[in-house]
Amino acid sequence: MSSLFEEVQTQPNADIPVRRVTINVNGEDRSANIEPRLLLADLLRQGLKLTGTHKGCDTTSCGACTVLFDGRPIKSCTMLAVQADGHEVQTVEGLATPSELHPIQEGFKQEHGLQCGFCTPGMMLAAKALLERNPNPTEDDVRWGLSGNLCRCTGYQNIVKAVLWAADKMRAESI
Amino acid sequence: MSLDELKIGGMGASRRRVEDNRFIRGKGNYIDDIVLPGMLHMEILRSPVAHARIKSIDTSAAWDMPGVRLVLTGEMMAARNLAWMPTLSYDTQAVLATDKVRFQGQEVAAVIADDPYIAKDACAKIVVDYEILPVIVNPVQAAAPDAVLIRDDKEDQKDNKVFDWEIGDKAKTDKAFEEADVISKLELHYPRTHPSPMECCGSLADFDRSTNKLTVYMTSQAPHIVRAAVALVAELPEQNIRIVSPDIGGGFGNKVPVYPGYVISILASILTERPVKWIEDKTGNLISTGFGRDVYLKGEMAMRKDGKILAFRMNTISDHGAFFADAQPSKFKIGLMHSTFAAYDIPNAHLFATGYYTNKAPGGVAYRCSFRVTEAMFFQERMVQAAADDCGIDQAEFRRINFVKDDQFPHRTAFGFLTDSGQYGKCLDIGLEAIGYKNFAAEKAEAAKRGRLLGIGISTMTEPLGAGNSREYDILGIKMFDSAELRVHMTGKAILRTGAKTQGQGHETTWAQIVAHELGIPADDIIVEEGDTDTAPFGMGTYASRSTPVAGAAVAMVARKIRAKARKIAAHLLEVSEEDIEWELGRFYVRSNHDRGVTIQECAMAAYSNMPDGMEPGLENNAYYDPPNLTWPFACYIAKVEIDPETGVWDVLQFVAVDDCGVRINPMIVEGQIMGGLTEAYAMANMQYQTYDEDGNCIGSNYMDFLLPTAWETPGFELYEVVTPCPHHPIGAKGIGECATVGGPAAFVNAVMDALKDRGVRNIDMPLMPNRVYEALTTGSDVYGMPPVRSGD
Numbered sequence: 001m002s003s004l005f006e007e008v009q010t011q012p013n014a015d016i017p018v019r020r021v022t023i024n025v026n027g028e029d030r031s032a033n034i035e036p037r038l039l040l041a042d043l044l045r046q047g048l049k050l051t052g053t054h055k056g057c058d059t060t061s062c063g064a065c066t067v068l069f070d071g072r073p074i075k076s077c078t079m080l081a082v083q084a085d086g087h088e089v090q091t092v093e094g095l096a097t098p099s100e101l102h103p104i105q106e107g108f109k110q111e112h113g114l115q116c117g118f119c120t121p122g123m124m125l126a127a128k129a130l131l132e133r134n135p136n137p138t139e140d141d142v143r144w145g146l147s148g149n150l151c152r153c154t155g156y157q158n159i160v161k162a163v164l165w166a167a168d169k170m171r172a173e174s175i
Numbered sequence: 176m177s178l179d180e181l182k183i184g185g186m187g188a189s190r191r192r193v194e195d196n197r198f199i200r201g202k203g204n205y206i207d208d209i210v211l212p213g214m215l216h217m218e219i220l221r222s223p224v225a226h227a228r229i230k231s232i233d234t235s236a237a238w239d240m241p242g243v244r245l246v247l248t249g250e251m252m253a254a255r256n257l258a259w260m261p262t263l264s265y266d267t268q269a270v271l272a273t274d275k276v277r278f279q280g281q282e283v284a285a286v287i288a289d290d291p292y293i294a295k296d297a298c299a300k301i302v303v304d305y306e307i308l309p310v311i312v313n314p315v316q317a318a319a320p321d322a323v324l325i326r327d328d329k330e331d332q333k334d335n336k337v338f339d340w341e342i343g344d345k346a347k348t349d350k351a352f353e354e355a356d357v358i359s360k361l362e363l364h365y366p367r368t369h370p371s372p373m374e375c376c377g378s379l380a381d382f383d384r385s386t387n388k389l390t391v392y393m394t395s396q397a398p399h400i401v402r403a404a405v406a407l408v409a410e411l412p413e414q415n416i417r418i419v420s421p422d423i424g425g426g427f428g429n430k431v432p433v434y435p436g437y438v439i440s441i442l443a444s445i446l447t448e449r450p451v452k453w454i455e456d457k458t459g460n461l462i463s464t465g466f467g468r469d470v471y472l473k474g475e476m477a478m479r480k481d482g483k484i485l486a487f488r489m490n491t492i493s494d495h496g497a498f499f500a501d502a503q504p505s506k507f508k509i510g511l512m513h514s515t516f517a518a519y520d521i522p523n524a525h526l527f528a529t530g531y532y533t534n535k536a537p538g539g540v541a542y543r544c545s546f547r548v549t550e551a552m553f554f555q556e557r558m559v560q561a562a563a564d565d566c567g568i569d570q571a572e573f574r575r576i577n578f579v580k581d582d583q584f585p586h587r588t589a590f591g592f593l594t595d596s597g598q599y600g601k602c603l604d605i606g607l608e609a610i611g612y613k614n615f616a617a618e619k620a621e622a623a624k625r626g627r628l629l630g631i632g633i634s635t636m637t638e639p640l641g642a643g644n645s646r647e648y649d650i651l652g653i654k655m656f657d658s659a660e661l662r663v664h665m666t667g668k669a670i671l672r673t674g675a676k677t678q679g680q681g682h683e684t685t686w687a688q689i690v691a692h693e694l695g696i697p698a699d700d701i702i703v704e705e706g707d708t709d710t711a712p713f714g715m716g717t718y719a720s721r722s723t724p725v726a727g728a729a730v731a732m733v734a735r736k737i738r739a740k741a742r743k744i745a746a747h748l749l750e751v752s753e754e755d756i757e758w759e760l761g762r763f764y765v766r767s768n769h770d771r772g773v774t775i776q777e778c779a780m781a782a783y784s785n786m787p788d789g790m791e792p793g794l795e796n797n798a799y800y801d802p803p804n805l806t807w808p809f810a811c812y813i814a815k816v817e818i819d820p821e822t823g824v825w826d827v828l829q830f831v832a833v834d835d836c837g838v839r840i841n842p843m844i845v846e847g848q849i850m851g852g853l854t855e856a857y858a859m860a861n862m863q864y865q866t867y868d869e870d871g872n873c874i875g876s877n878y879m880d881f882l883l884p885t886a887w888e889t890p891g892f893e894l895y896e897v898v899t900p901c902p903h904h905p906i907g908a909k910g911i912g913e914c915a916t917v918g919g920p921a922a923f924v925n926a927v928m929d930a931l932k933d934r935g936v937r938n939i940d941m942p943l944m945p946n947r948v949y950e951a952l953t954t955g956s957d958v959y960g961m962p963p964v965r966s967g968d
Contacts, residue, residue: 117424119373154850156850
């Protein structure tokens with residue numbers, strides 16, 4: 001386990017600064033004492049055990065670590081956890097309820113929008129932000145909206161279809 | 176009434192994937208998601224330089240850091256005889272450098288610490304004193320008489336050459352050239368690129384002293400090979416080794432080899448007696464793990480003036496990096512390069528191949544192809560286009576003249592491969608119709624009025640998949656079969672395990688469909704497991720599109736064994752002799768009375784509760800399948816592009832793909848594989864490559880330099896289907912994962928070259944970046960891409 005979290009530190013080191021943060025993650029306030037240099041992605045994955053947020057490139061390029069930060073998609077591999085103090089973060093684990101998938105999740109399954117699944121959580125969260133901004137996107141809107149997220153398996157065509165499928169369903173549900 | 180096969184998720188059903196249920200919830204279980212009690216974290220220190228003698232390594236400051244548990248260097252590995260390891264190509268590769276570093280990114284030391292941040296900090300405290308040596312970044316430099324010797328660790332190695340290898344009849348080929356009316360020539364470089372799956376490599380080694388058991392969770396496409404290698408090389412007892420491949424975030428060949436990081440984490444766990452996790456970062460993955468291609472190809476083709484090809488001869492020079500670590504299972508030094516031109520009826524051919532060491536990353540892998548097939552088919556289709564132009568024959572017609580015809584199968588190629596089935600002409604016709612080939616001249620003229628250059632590029636090819644039959648393919652002597660084990664429970668539900676390992680291909684969905692097809696058990700009643708060597712039967716893993724051709728065949732065969740036993744049980748239940756029983760999907764019935772029957776589920780229950788006298792209870796079996804031949808899918812890809820001559824930027828106006836991969840188990844998944852492959856083809860043609868500067872610095876070491884297309888750049892693809900069943904595969908399937916990556920690049924490049932045909936340009940090396948196209952347009956000459964990096968790239 002990580003000494004970045006005070007409760008499990010085996011050799012407390014007085015030189016290491018510690019900051020207390022409180023972040024609302026998937027609707028629940030979570031507090032932790034952390035080193036200021038801890039990345040948000042690592043806090044989510046290692047500290048909160050929300051391993052659906054993946055680390056792909058470490059350079060804000062691939063989007064596998066995309067989460068929603070106060071509703072906006074951000075790449076959590078290059079944001080410090082302390083920057084999230086007092087903010088809301090949504091991860092892939094917050095998309096579905098225990099009984100029901102989010103339409104975007106359904107769309108990805110229906111339209112075969114994933115293969116290895118590694119980019120999928122980031123793709124779905126980028127799509128969620130897009131559809132909240134623009135509930136009736138064109139294919140080009142979707143392609144542009146997802147252009148911060150890389151996928152090596154699918155070739156994007158089915159991802160685009162999945163998002164359009166979800167958009168249709170969400171519009172139908174909101175009527 | 177017989178079951179509706181599509182309704183039970185059998186063959187041909189576009190069944191939605193079962194693995195998606197966890198992935199869309201963020202509940203996948205990738206290597207970095209696994210946490211073991213007491214786990215430590217490992218970080219590797221890599222060489223910043225490409226070629227240097229190590230004068231000293233000082234690790235004392237790293238050891239002094241709180242939270243550091245172990246610092247490993249090459250010297251410490253050497254003391255345990257682990258500083259070097261064998262490669263799959265019978266060379267050696269350094270695990271941690273002892274004498275020299277031979278490429279940028281080579282592993283020099285490793286730190287094991289309480290958390291990954293501390294491990295990284297401690298790596299930065301290690302001081303290495305390097306004596307810089309001259310650097311070699313291409314085969315021309317490697318072959319120079321005064322070239323520095325890269326592999327001075329090998330006693331018999333006096334130069335930088337790895338091998339010479341040839342195949343074909345040179346005398347007959349040369350004679351055919353003397354009799355030719357037209358001779359075409361082409362020379363090009365297929366640049367180095369990287370499979371770059373989204374998830375990097377990693378391992379979590381857990382050695383338990385009390386049981387003497389070593390468990391390694393790792394990103395391996397072939398876990399059983401790793402177990403065999405650890406047993407054979409490290410001489411650990413095989414029953415005490417368990418390799419687990421969890422969910423894998425893309426492989427594409429990159430996760431076939433055994434990398435130093437895996438080995439170091441295993442030793443670290445043995446030394447610390449704690450689980451040790453190593454997770455590679457993107458730069459580490461890009462600069463040190465298995466790359467693809469990096470081959471210089473030169474060839475000539477001899478034709479009669481009516482366009483009939485008489486012969487071809489080829490020369491390849493491959494750049495293997497610092498260690499000959501090609502991850503390929505064939506007996507041929509240059510992989511299956513000699514499958515080139517297999518779709519064409521050409522009587523004479525000769526191929527000469529040479530390989531060199533350079534100061535670049537080692538470990539050429541079959542990046543989404545059977546080894547070297549991508550280079551072979553790319554050269555083939557570029558050459559065919561050039562030859563058609565030289566003969567003054569339309570490029571589609573030229574192909575039609577020279578294709579192996581439908582009635583010529585089985586067809587033996589000049590290099591000895593046996594292609595067995597296909598409808599090449601039909602595929603081409605469908606593609607031409609879809610792209611609007613007839614109207615292209617008018618379209619091109621119309622675009623010219625707008626100042627735009629239009630081009631159409633065709634790529635038609637058959638490729639060998641499914642390594643392989645045991646006569647010619649093995650890894651460390653182990654034959655290339657694969658396996659399946661099926662247990663049908665008493666309620667008629669089942670668990671299936673195979674020796675393959677899915678990395679996004681959807682085995683958990685499609686294998687169940689094969690069982691549903693063979694037994695009539697609904698696919699939803701079957702779970703599929705792979706990747707754990709303690710439970711899965713021995714198999715050679717997933718790469719070279721071999722899952723469906725080999726493991727998929729084993730699944731069908733084991734299901735047939737189960738059906739054979741169920742038939743005996745059915746005869747017992749129906750009180751008739753076995754000969755009087757017929758099978759329809761999911762049910763046996765008495766031949767003379769269709770209404771009198773028992774379902775497969777009833778047979779399963781009886782196997783545990785009411786078996787005939789003398790019959791062994793239970794309903795389970797396994798099958799090992801050694802394919803009689805490779806499989807030969809065919810593809811026709813056609814691209815239409817438009818170039819803006821002011822900028823050199825080209826756009827894809829339309830792309831048509833006609834694939835004949837034999838019988839399709841799950842059409843939805845097949846199409847997903849094709850679209851994914853085409854995107855990687857587009858990437859390689861357009862932007863995705865690695866090059867090196869003259870000091871051996873890798874250009875393409877992160878996603879800001881190593882460019883991958885996003886949803887915005889990637890064109891749409893139109894897919895068409897032809898089905899010619901494979902004659903020797905139990906369900907007629909041929910494999911599909913790699914056709915598009917193999918055949919796709921030539922379609923894009925041929926299209927751009929077609930647009931530039933009148934400008935005196937014969938070749939631009941990939942990737943066709945706007946500056947290269949612009950240079951060709953403005954100078955009217957070819958553009959080559961050999962490293963060191965060109966100014967402007």
